[in-house]
Amino acid sequence: MTRIRIRIVRRERTTRGFHLLLTVLSLIGAFLIAGVLMIFLGVNPLAFYSIFLQSSILTTWGLQITLSYLVPILLCCLSAIVSYRAALWNIGQEGQYIIGAMTALAAGAFLFPNVPPPLSYIILVLAGAAGGGVWALICGLLRIVSEINEAVTTLLMYYVALQLLNYVCRVAWRNPAFVGHPETYSLAPQYMLSFGGSLAIAIAVLVITWFLIDRTKLGLELDLLSEGFRVAQYSGVKPSRVILWSMFFSGALAGISGALYLASTSGFLQPEFSVGYGFAGIIAAWLCDLKVLYAPLASFLLAMMYSSGHALQACLHVSIDIIDAIEGLILMAVLTVHFFTRYKIVLVRQ
Amino acid sequence: MKLLELRGITKRFAHTVALDNVDFDLLKGEVHALLGENGAGKTTLVSIISGVYQPDSGQILLEGKPVTLKSPRDAYRRGIVLVPQHPALPESLTVYEALALFLDKSPSRKLKTFIEERLRKFGIEVDLDKRISLLTPYEKVKVEIAKALVADAKIYIFDEATSLLGHGDRELLYKIIRTLCAEGRGVIYITHRIDEVFNIADRVTVLRKGRKVLTRRINEVTREELLEAMFGKKLEEYAGPRSASTHGEGLAVENLTVQDDYGRLAVRNVTLSVKYGEIVTILAAPGAGHREFLEAIVGLRKPVSGRVKVNGIDVTGRDPSFIRRMGVAYIPDDRLGLGVAPGLAVKWNLVMRDLDKFTTKVGTFHKFLNDALVKVLEKVGLAPDVLPVPCAELSGGQIQRIITARELFLREVKVIVALNPFYGLDYETTSLLRKTLIDLRNSGCAILVATEDIEEAVKLGDRILVMREGKILKEFSGSTVSARELAKVLTL
Ligand SMILES: Nc1ncnc2c1ncn2[C@@H]1O[C@H](COP(=O)(O)OP(=O)(O)OP(=O)(O)O)[C@@H](O)[C@H]1O
Ligand SMILES: [Mg+2]
Numbered sequence: 001m002t003r004i005r006i007r008i009v010r011r012e013r014t015t016r017g018f019h020l021l022l023t024v025l026s027l028i029g030a031f032l033i034a035g036v037l038m039i040f041l042g043v044n045p046l047a048f049y050s051i052f053l054q055s056s057i058l059t060t061w062g063l064q065i066t067l068s069y070l071v072p073i074l075l076c077c078l079s080a081i082v083s084y085r086a087a088l089w090n091i092g093q094e095g096q097y098i099i100g101a102m103t104a105l106a107a108g109a110f111l112f113p114n115v116p117p118p119l120s121y122i123i124l125v126l127a128g129a130a131g132g133g134v135w136a137l138i139c140g141l142l143r144i145v146s147e148i149n150e151a152v153t154t155l156l157m158y159y160v161a162l163q164l165l166n167y168v169c170r171v172a173w174r175n176p177a178f179v180g181h182p183e184t185y186s187l188a189p190q191y192m193l194s195f196g197g198s199l200a201i202a203i204a205v206l207v208i209t210w211f212l213i214d215r216t217k218l219g220l221e222l223d224l225l226s227e228g229f230r231v232a233q234y235s236g237v238k239p240s241r242v243i244l245w246s247m248f249f250s251g252a253l254a255g256i257s258g259a260l261y262l263a264s265t266s267g268f269l270q271p272e273f274s275v276g277y278g279f280a281g282i283i284a285a286w287l288c289d290l291k292v293l294y295a296p297l298a299s300f301l302l303a304m305m306y307s308s309g310h311a312l313q314a315c316l317h318v319s320i321d322i323i324d325a326i327e328g329l330i331l332m333a334v335l336t337v338h339f340f341t342r343y344k345i346v347l348v349r350q
Numbered sequence: 351m352k353l354l355e356l357r358g359i360t361k362r363f364a365h366t367v368a369l370d371n372v373d374f375d376l377l378k379g380e381v382h383a384l385l386g387e388n389g390a391g392k393t394t395l396v397s398i399i400s401g402v403y404q405p406d407s408g409q410i411l412l413e414g415k416p417v418t419l420k421s422p423r424d425a426y427r428r429g430i431v432l433v434p435q436h437p438a439l440p441e442s443l444t445v446y447e448a449l450a451l452f453l454d455k456s457p458s459r460k461l462k463t464f465i466e467e468r469l470r471k472f473g474i475e476v477d478l479d480k481r482i483s484l485l486t487p488y489e490k491v492k493v494e495i496a497k498a499l500v501a502d503a504k505i506y507i508f509d510e511a512t513s514l515l516g517h518g519d520r521e522l523l524y525k526i527i528r529t530l531c532a533e534g535r536g537v538i539y540i541t542h543r544i545d546e547v548f549n550i551a552d553r554v555t556v557l558r559k560g561r562k563v564l565t566r567r568i569n570e571v572t573r574e575e576l577l578e579a580m581f582g583k584k585l586e587e588y589a590g591p592r593s594a595s596t597h598g599e600g601l602a603v604e605n606l607t608v609q610d611d612y613g614r615l616a617v618r619n620v621t622l623s624v625k626y627g628e629i630v631t632i633l634a635a636p637g638a639g640h641r642e643f644l645e646a647i648v649g650l651r652k653p654v655s656g657r658v659k660v661n662g663i664d665v666t667g668r669d670p671s672f673i674r675r676m677g678v679a680y681i682p683d684d685r686l687g688l689g690v691a692p693g694l695a696v697k698w699n700l701v702m703r704d705l706d707k708f709t710t711k712v713g714t715f716h717k718f719l720n721d722a723l724v725k726v727l728e729k730v731g732l733a734p735d736v737l738p739v740p741c742a743e744l745s746g747g748q749i750q751r752i753i754t755a756r757e758l759f760l761r762e763v764k765v766i767v768a769l770n771p772f773y774g775l776d777y778e779t780t781s782l783l784r785k786t787l788i789d790l791r792n793s794g795c796a797i798l799v800a801t802e803d804i805e806e807a808v809k810l811g812d813r814i815l816v817m818r819e820g821k822i823l824k825e826f827s828g829s830t831v832s833a834r835e836l837a838k839v840l841t842l
Contacts, residue, residue, distance in 0.1 A: 007420060009404050015364070216713035217705050220698055227691035234650060234680075234688055235702035236671025346404075 004347050011344045019289065022340055026333035027301070034326050043316045055311030056304035062311075068195045068264065069277070069303035070296070071202045072097065075257030076281025077299045078209050079132075081290050083150075083250040085219065086242060087226035092139070092154030093254040094278030095161035096132035100255025101262040102168060103131025105184060105269060108191035109173075120190045124259050125201060132255015133248040135161065140247030144240045150247070162274060169271050186267040198264035205256060210292040222246055254278060280306070283327060286334045302327070352414065353378050353536040354399065354430075354505055359408035361394055365739065368394040369405070370560040376505065376536040381527060383551035383568075384540045387580050387776040388747025390557040392540045393435050396507045399538070400432035401425035426452075429504035431497075433511045435540075435746045435774070436686050437490035439482045445493050446478040452497050468500045472526050484611050487684045488514050488636040499526070506530055507538040510746065512546065513773050514683065516635040516802045517840060524550050542747075542776050544573055556580055581778050596625035599662065600765045600796020601647070606656035608639075608646040608820075616642035618820040619656070624796040626764070629787065631811030631828075632800040633836060639820035640800035644769050647798075648680040649673040650688075660765055674703055676765075679757035683770035685746065689753045692742035697723060699741050700756050707761060726759040731779070746774040754783060758790070766790065766797045772806055784810060804833050804840065816840060 035045035055062045076093040083090035107127035108120065115123060139153040168174075173184040193201070213219040224232045225242045232239050257277065262269065280302040287301070288294035309323040354376040361369040368391045376382050384392050397403045399410070401419035410417055412428055419425045422432070439448050449465055450457045462478070469476065476489070476496050485493065491514050498506055506527075512520050527537050527550060539551060547554055548568060555565040556579040563579045564571075577585055601624040610616035616639040624630045634640040645651040647658050649670040658666045660676045670680070682688045690699045700723050701708050701715070708719050724734040730751040741749055750773065758766065766787070772780045787810065791797055800817075801807050807814050811828040816839050824839055 007418075009420065212713075215715075217709050217715070218713060220702065220705070223694055223698065224691055224702060227693055228687070230650075230688050231691045234670050234682075235691075236669070236674065236705060238669070 007346050008343050009346055011340075011342055014341045019337070019341055022337045023287070023289075023333075026336045027330065029336070030326070030329040030333040033329055037322075037325065038316075038318075041318055041322075043318060048312070048316060051311055051315050052304070052308045055308040062307060064195060065307040066300070066303045067199055069306040070300055071195075071198050071264070072257040072261045072277040073280045073284060073302050073306075074202055074296055074299040075205060075253050075260070076278045077284035077288070077295045078206065078281075078292065079250045079253035079257070079278075080282045080285035081288075081292060081295060082209070082213065082222070082246055082253065083136075084285060084290055085213065085226060086222040086246045088140075088143075088243060088246060088250070089149070089151035090136055090139070090154045090247065090250045091151055091282060092136065092156075092158045092161075092251075092278070093257075093281050094274055094276065095154070095158030096135045096251040096254035097258035097261075097278045098158075098161040098165050098274050099135040099258070100128035100132035100252075101258030101269060101273060102165065103255070104128040104191075104259035104262055105173070105187060108187040108263070109185045113188040115188075115190070117190045120188070121193070121197075121201070124187075124191050124193075124263055125205075125256055128255040128257075128259025129252035130255070132258065133252035135255070136251025137244065137248045140244050143247075144243055158278075165269065165273060166271050169269055173269070175268065182271060184269040187263060191263055192267055193260065193263040195264055198260040201256075201260060205253065206292070206296065209253065213292055254281070257281075275306075277306075280327065283331050283334065286338075287330065302330070305330075351378055352376070352411070355411040355414075356395075356399070357409045357411070359395070359398060359405045359410075361391075361398060361403060361405050363743065365735065367560050369398070369557075371408070372557070372560070372562045374555060374562070374565075376538060377552075378536060379531045379534050380552045381531060381537045381539055381550055383547045383554040384538060384557065385542075385544070385547065385554060385576060385580055386557035388751070388774075388779060389559075389745040390580075391560045392557055393509055393745060395557070396432060396509055396538060396540065399425070399505070400430050400507060402432075423454075426501065426503075429502075430507070431501045431503040431505070432507040433491075433494045433498050433509060435509040437487070437494045439490060439493060439497075441483040442481075444479055444481050445476055445485075445496075448482060448493070449478070449497055449500055453500065465500050469496055472499050472529070473522055474499060474526075486611075486637070486641060487687065491515065492519070495523070503535065505536045505538065507540075509540045510542065510774060512541060512543065514636070514770065514802070517804065517837065518635065520546075542774070542780070544576060544777065547576070548573070558582060577777060580776070585778055585781070596627040597794075598626045599623050600626045600660070601767075601798060602657075602659040602662075603647065604657040604659070606643065606646060606658065607654045608642045608651060609654055610639075610642050615654075616820050617646065617653075620820070620822055622798075622815070622822065624765070624798050626794050626796045627791060628812045629791050629797040629799065629810055629828075630813045630815065631807040632798070632815050632817050632822075633804060633807040633840060634800060634802060634817040635840060636802055638817045640817050641769060643817070643820075644680070644767050644798070644800055647673075648678060648767055650680075671703070671706075674761070675706060677761065677763050679761075679763040679766045679768075681753055681757050681766075681768035681771045683773045685749050685753070685774070686742075690741040690749055693740055695738050695740055696727075696744070696752055697737045699752055700726065700760065703756055704761050722760070726755045729759055730755040731782070747776055747779060750774050751779065754786075758786065763790075764795060766795055766799075768797075768799045770801055770803070771799060772801070772803065804836050808833050808836065 038045045038048040056066045057063050079093050104124050104127045107123050112123055139150045142148045142153050143150045169182045169184055175183050175185045221237045221242050224235055224237045225239055229239045284298040284302050288298035305323050305326055309320050312318055313320045352375050356374040359369050359372045386392050398405050401422045401424050450461055455461050474496050476492050530537055551568050553567055556563045603622045606617055606620045608617035632640050646653045649668050652667055660678055665673050686692050708716050727734055732751055787797055814826045814828055816823045
């Protein structure tokens, strides 16, 4: 008698096209599951899909909102790519995003309030980069000096950043003009950016990052570090130097993300400033398989989720938390892709 | 009775057909040797037997019954163990923990006694309490052998296990294999040393480009027939002219003292010089300190005291890339741990040591890069289409060729330092590399080769130094000394 059994076996190698196809299929799967979720919530899945698309890309207004979310998510995605390529696990983009916004505010509201544009924009970006960069650099130093895993420190530093944000909103930089809700002073007006302006800066940063990571030896240095200290040293890469600059670079990108978001929205900080773009960026980074050129696409998808959240809540009366659920489903899709590029399921006749 | 039988095994990878309709079998109490040039498919075949890969088609019969081997664990449960070509051990565990994990038992005093007894029976000496991350490649091979032997298996597979072993260890392994066979087990034995086959095997199978070329009883085949089957042509051994004229000091080492990874003195106050136009070989048993000595010369290890000079310039304690830029090549034997970055494409593995030469001021890569790489690949007999392939997907010998190509041909080198450079290379590539080194010597390079292989030391060296316990014991002239004489000094 022959029995047919299902087995999971290792796949030796896959092509680019296969990877892409798998990604698309997994995402479709994620949204189908989201649709089923809607049925359980008593919502017509077709209504869900239509509102999701309308509120994120099919209307000008929606598209504009999506693009405004794209900027911080894309930059955090680049931040994740830069560190993960070196096998450094910076998961504290959210914290570096907060600190970047705070240093940008410090520069644009207190230190240099009278600088005219475009110099003001340069200061904005540099201040954000410096803040986020130093915040991540601390974790890089800890890694080198006492071998503390950066995944732990970057996450913990996020909570420190969150408390600092609370402190500046409620105490240090609190604007007494707002009674009730704690808010800080605002950026000087010449620091404020339009959505288009912040998008343009983000694209410039994307191009620079792409050039550095994919076209120069810096990318190779990251890859060599990820292959281990000994081979890195042999090939002339100083491991500690690469850890430091890549952590700084990674943190700087997340910091710029915070600075741009601050300058293109309210211009002041409030305790709710941290809404999870950093974490969305990490998901986007894995979704695009750590390829800088695909980062905009992956980030755009996550931005769509954010922009449709309120519309879904308003029109379908579902909780805004549904967005977290769908984000989780996308993460599952990423994991599915990773699984199926390494393993395949076969039927074995016994 | 047939312990194992493979029928019509085919295995394709993305770019290659690694095995094409291969038949193979193994009898009880027999040693079946597997020969073939680099990339012939030997490792792939034993990977299939030990459950690492699944064949695309074909059948595996174990004691007459068809089986599918899902994983190495599955193969182990059915009595098949493999000593892999490249040790793959859990770095963060101790040797004992790794063995326990492999046996699928939790550590206990009883288990430890069992393991110790088993290893004593075979005469294998390994320190069970050492952490694996601290072991040298040679020690890792020994642990892999120990790991296989603590298992009570029916089929033992050795994939180039002797490549890094010294003379004494090799003899020990032969003895062990004979014991295993006397107990009715079967052994599959992969090697590039043909003499070994005649010493130990009962039957031999030759693979070429994924196809089986022949299977014979060992007393029905000659060395020449085997070589011709492996390479598809007659080969002549290259014995280049000895000792060309020397001039100037290429490499000078003065009173060098170096520690190993445990902080013990591995090299004690060694002084040595290599002139331009001369090959000096250091002959040493594994663990004699030659590894640490070479690593200190090329900047991978900081010496405790002493000086290293390249072309008269003091480079003591400088980092590897600085010393590389001085025109020093270093061929290591720790292929996957040091020689290449396994996850990166061949292209990046080729340029990684000479980034200064192949990048512009802003760090972008030169346009002529690819042409240069294709040219050096040609010199080691590899096709340009391997450039985008990650090194992990190449055969052991192919990786060794990549390392050689990078170190010798991508930059003008004046001093060549090599540790077991012939490790894992097939017969033809070995003589090709020997010829290359001799040619480079004749064109004026200073060459220092440390090896554990007496024959290579004699064939190559203008001067031969024997090293033991971190000291140079004796010096011989390459033209007058015999292999037998050296063997005596080495095992003294
Ligand atoms: N995981 C893999 N993915 C893709 N190709 C592979 C993989 N493993 C092996 N190959 C290819 O299959 C062929 C056979 O390789 P294999 O390792 O079996 O050779 P080998 O006979 O053991 O050679 P060597 O003597 O150099 O160890 C080679 O061309 C190699 O590049
Ligand atoms: Mg092999």
